[in-house]
Amino acid sequence: MELTHYFRGEIKNMSNRGMLIVLSGPSGVGKGTVRKAIFEQDDNKFHYSISMTTRAMRPGEVNGRDYFFVSKEQFENEIATGGMLEYARYVDNYYGTPLKYVNEMLDSGKDVFLEIEVNGAMQVREKCPDGLFIFLTPPDLMELRHRIIERGTDDLATIDKRMEKAVDEIEMMQNYDYAVVNDEVPSAVEKIKTIIRAERWRVKRFLPDYKKQLGDVLK
Numbered sequence: 001m002e003l004t005h006y007f008r009g010e011i012k013n014m015s016n017r018g019m020l021i022v023l024s025g026p027s028g029v030g031k032g033t034v035r036k037a038i039f040e041q042d043d044n045k046f047h048y049s050i051s052m053t054t055r056a057m058r059p060g061e062v063n064g065r066d067y068f069f070v071s072k073e074q075f076e077n078e079i080a081t082g083g084m085l086e087y088a089r090y091v092d093n094y095y096g097t098p099l100k101y102v103n104e105m106l107d108s109g110k111d112v113f114l115e116i117e118v119n120g121a122m123q124v125r126e127k128c129p130d131g132l133f134i135f136l137t138p139p140d141l142m143e144l145r146h147r148i149i150e151r152g153t154d155d156l157a158t159i160d161k162r163m164e165k166a167v168d169e170i171e172m173m174q175n176y177d178y179a180v181v182n183d184e185v186p187s188a189v190e191k192i193k194t195i196i197r198a199e200r201w202r203v204k205r206f207l208p209d210y211k212k213q214l215g216d217v218l219k
């Protein structure tokens with residue numbers, strides 16, 4: 001993906017490409033909760049990329065809203081045909097981001113928001129180095145375990161699997177642009193929104209092709 005620029009026409013000849021925002025962190029930290037809180041705000045302008053997964057639907061979940069729930073064969077077919085921006089196997093299931101939606105949104109100048117686990121986030125970092133990578137981290141491990149138990153979606157064996165993975169995942173924080181502690185949801189939401197606002201003005205998003213423009217100016 002090309003390096004892109006933001007300004008939405010404020011500077012002429014600039015790309016109008018949207019911004020790719022990646023929220024990641026260990027399972028149970030509150031990624032889904034924080035993401036939903038951001039999207040429930042009236043002024044939300046981000047476009048959420050709905051992931052594809054092979055895991056079973058949980059009570060209350062809706063196909064095409066929470067995830068696209070597919071079979072292992074369908075998912076593997078998407079991988080084989082280049083349909084995924086990234087994917088990961090996580091606790092015995094596949095999770096991934098369909099490429100088409102992300103590309104179409106970014107191309108039309110929309111900001112796309114991904115909420116994904118850390119291995120997938122690192123694949124996106126390779127492909128889209130100009131994305132914004134935010135790591136959501138728990139206040140401490142006891143609190144993380146407590147949240148996973150409270151959520152009540154996993155049996156104890158799965159929780160232990162998730163906790164072991166969580167420690168490895170938290171160590172990947174160093175590969176991110178920002179870390180946000182999810183102590184209270186509203187405060188984490190505000191921090192994330194502040195980071196995104198500030199990042200719009202990041203220099204590398206504004207590298208227009210001045211050499212090319214100079215050719216036109218001197219004509």
Ligand SMILES: Nc1nc2c(ncn2[C@@H]2O[C@H](COP(=O)(O)OP(=O)(O)O)[C@@H](O)[C@H]2O)c(=O)[nH]1
Nearest residue numbers: 027028051052087088095096097115116117120
């Ligand atoms: N790599 C990747 N991870 C995803 C994607 N969608 C969701 N995940 C992550 O997969 C993990 C498990 O998700 P899920 O089974 O819904 O459980 P929960 O988010 O922990 O409630 C979480 O860390 C999600 O953020 C995706 O498209 N790609």
Ligand SMILES: Nc1ncnc2c1ncn2[C@@H]1O[C@H](COP(=O)(O)OP(=O)(O)O)[C@@H](O)[C@H]1O
Nearest residue numbers: 027028029030031032033147151182183184185
């Ligand atoms: N800031 C917070 N304080 C207390 N509990 C939280 C907070 N954020 C999320 N939770 C709770 O923690 C559990 C895990 O949150 P969830 O959003 O499912 O995590 P993730 O998507 O990262 O796996 C849920 O029960 C959620 O209500």
